[in-house]
Amino acid sequence: MPDTDLHPEDPLLARLRSLPKVVLHDHLDGSLRPQTLLELLDARGLPAPAPHAAGVEAWMDARAHAGTLEAYLEGFGLTVAAMAEPSALARVALEAAQDAQADGAVLAEFRIAPLLFEPLGIGPDAAVEALLDGLARSGLRCGLIVCAMRHLPPRETLRAAELALRWAGRGVIGFDLAGAEAGHPPAVHAQALARVRGAGLPITLHAGEADAGPRVLEAVRHGARRIGHGVRLADLLADPAQQALVDEVRAAGVHFEVCPTSNVHTGAAASVAQHPIRALWDAGLALSVQTDNRLISGVSASGEACRLVREAGFAEADLVRMGLDAADQSFLGEDARQAARLALRAWAHGRALPGF
Numbered sequence: 001m002p003d004t005d006l007h008p009e010d011p012l013l014a015r016l017r018s019l020p021k022v023v024l025h026d027h028l029d030g031s032l033r034p035q036t037l038l039e040l041l042d043a044r045g046l047p048a049p050a051p052h053a054a055g056v057e058a059w060m061d062a063r064a065h066a067g068t069l070e071a072y073l074e075g076f077g078l079t080v081a082a083m084a085e086p087s088a089l090a091r092v093a094l095e096a097a098q099d100a101q102a103d104g105a106v107l108a109e110f111r112i113a114p115l116l117f118e119p120l121g122i123g124p125d126a127a128v129e130a131l132l133d134g135l136a137r138s139g140l141r142c143g144l145i146v147c148a149m150r151h152l153p154p155r156e157t158l159r160a161a162e163l164a165l166r167w168a169g170r171g172v173i174g175f176d177l178a179g180a181e182a183g184h185p186p187a188v189h190a191q192a193l194a195r196v197r198g199a200g201l202p203i204t205l206h207a208g209e210a211d212a213g214p215r216v217l218e219a220v221r222h223g224a225r226r227i228g229h230g231v232r233l234a235d236l237l238a239d240p241a242q243q244a245l246v247d248e249v250r251a252a253g254v255h256f257e258v259c260p261t262s263n264v265h266t267g268a269a270a271s272v273a274q275h276p277i278r279a280l281w282d283a284g285l286a287l288s289v290q291t292d293n294r295l296i297s298g299v300s301a302s303g304e305a306c307r308l309v310r311e312a313g314f315a316e317a318d319l320v321r322m323g324l325d326a327a328d329q330s331f332l333g334e335d336a337r338q339a340a341r342l343a344l345r346a347w348a349h350g351r352a353l354p355g356f
Helices: 011-017 034-043 053-064 075-082 086-102 114-120 124-136 154-167 186-199 214-221 231-236 240-252 260-266 277-282 301-312 316-329 334-350
Strands: 021-027 105-112 142-149 172-178 204-207 226-229 255-258 286-289
Touching: 011 301, 011 316, 021 086, 021 255, 021 301, 021 316, 034 053, 034 075, 034 086, 053 075, 075 114, 086 105, 086 124, 086 142, 105 124, 105 172, 105 334, 114 124, 114 142, 114 154, 124 142, 124 154, 142 154, 154 172, 154 186, 172 186, 186 214, 204 214, 214 226, 214 231, 214 240, 231 240, 231 277, 255 277, 255 316, 260 301, 277 286, 277 301, 286 301, 286 316, 301 316, 316 334
Parallel strands: 021 105, 105 142, 142 172, 172 204, 204 226, 226 255, 255 286
Antiparallel strands: none
């Protein structure tokens, strides 16, 4: 079960399960159901880290608490190997959308690096086709963001970009750079980012998670409309010499997809209570709370919302404002964005939240 630090009948958690969620940052290969992972490993004849779902969750939890992004990413070796069949990809995508919807999602964007499956025998186009099939069968307003792995050579990022563009308008809604950040800045992949930007496909980039705050501005200058994590930008807020950089990021109007528990797990924050999301929010930067990897971090969107209220001093009205901005910044169409806005405002009105 996710959110093991929270009581399942916690009144705040129960209330926030009904909060309409706008999911912008959810990695499909980090959000499998534990039982599904076991079944997929068994179907492929691969060893499992434990014989039951609770053991899988414990194995993932141990890696999540190792304290570095690199250790955190180890769990993906297991999930990617398990998913390396078209039917498995479709199943994981379908279940991810179903689980998000059950947790209150009214709009969702999921992401993955399809080229990871190529060495395992699945062509990139076949992988995308299977993933989109699963998402389409969910009934949730959702889309797919194609990731490139930033530690790979730029030619591979360009291949991922061309893949995303082939499927743009058919379920693929954006492009991202993911993976180990330190030592692999956006500028290394400038050609692919320029190709995507020139074709008009929206870009969201992981930046300022495991590298310094200025990487956020670098990502913005390469066309990112949203930033995955971006928490290291908070390091610059108190430095007068860095205010021009922060001001440029703010003026660009980018949205930060902040994943508190994941950031604690990777060492980007000491705790949710001390997480930089508070400083970023108080500085007037647009952001929303996201889960990143529901299996690997053992979280849900409702649980993350609960932690922000209880540990970081946010109000429920703040969560609604975050959701509204996330809806505005979604790469999905206006119909989906407007439906999310209406659901959030209705929830706020029903609870007589201040400002709504």
